[in-house]
Amino acid sequence: MKTTTDYVNQICIDFKTSSNPEVAKGQKAYMKHNFEFLGLKTPSRRALQRPYLHTKSLPEKTYLTEIVDALWAKPQREFQYFGQELAVKYIKNHDKKDIDLYSYMISHKSWWDTVDFIASNLVGSYFKSYPEQRWLVCKVWLESKNIWLQRSALLFQLKYKKNLDVELLEYNINQLLGSKEFFINKAIGWILREYSKTNPQWVLDFVNSTEVSTLSYREATKYLNIK
Numbered sequence: 001m002k003t004t005t006d007y008v009n010q011i012c013i014d015f016k017t018s019s020n021p022e023v024a025k026g027q028k029a030y031m032k033h034n035f036e037f038l039g040l041k042t043p044s045r046r047a048l049q050r051p052y053l054h055t056k057s058l059p060e061k062t063y064l065t066e067i068v069d070a071l072w073a074k075p076q077r078e079f080q081y082f083g084q085e086l087a088v089k090y091i092k093n094h095d096k097k098d099i100d101l102y103s104y105m106i107s108h109k110s111w112w113d114t115v116d117f118i119a120s121n122l123v124g125s126y127f128k129s130y131p132e133q134r135w136l137v138c139k140v141w142l143e144s145k146n147i148w149l150q151r152s153a154l155l156f157q158l159k160y161k162k163n164l165d166v167e168l169l170e171y172n173i174n175q176l177l178g179s180k181e182f183f184i185n186k187a188i189g190w191i192l193r194e195y196s197k198t199n200p201q202w203v204l205d206f207v208n209s210t211e212v213s214t215l216s217y218r219e220a221t222k223y224l225n226i227k
Contacts, residue, residue: 005070061090065101084118154169
């Protein structure tokens with residue numbers, strides 16, 4: 001790679017060369033017409049981007065923010081998908097300031113398809129590296145009134161299993177109780193449902209003692225033996 005511009009421009013050329021307008025119409029409709037698409041199905045996109053994610057082709061991490069900014073500026077959704085999967089390549093070398101990049105990715109061009117990936121993969125990994133940041137960042141996100149940052153505060157522990165911080169999860173949920181936002185109530189149910197695979201009794205006790213929404217309760221208790 002000569003420059004970050006070369007890197008981004010070349011992936012743009014490869015993606016656009018393989019575009020499919022008919023597929024793009026369906027993808028755009030599925031995403032409620034929030035984004036433009038090139039019409040690349042996931043297997044095709046990943047095949048095209050594979051050479052750019054090879055260790056020998058990866059830019060130095062110092063250029064990651066610049067590249068992600070350029071990809072997030074593109075109207076077609078496939079570029080954001082590539083950007084977040086590129087960022088995963090650097091999670092073994094986290095810097096404390098990476099949370100700023102992840103916050104930007106979550107709060108711009110926001111929808112569940114990117115936010116959930118970023119929260120569970122990038123943010124989840126980051127907070128394992130910097131656990132002392134969890135409460136501070138989550139409080140900022142919860143107070144932001146941005147539903148996607150709030151959703152991320154709930155979902156970053158999706159893959160934590162027995163290492164899930166129940167005190168933080170309980171705090172985050174309680175701050176969002178009474179929300180009318182579908183994506184918030186769905187996320188509350190989702191993280192509780194996932195944790196019920198590890199600690200079903202805690203989840204059962206929590207939903208029976210907390211006034212979660214009907215949607216959250218239904219999602220949370222999906223795997224619990226409730227009659």
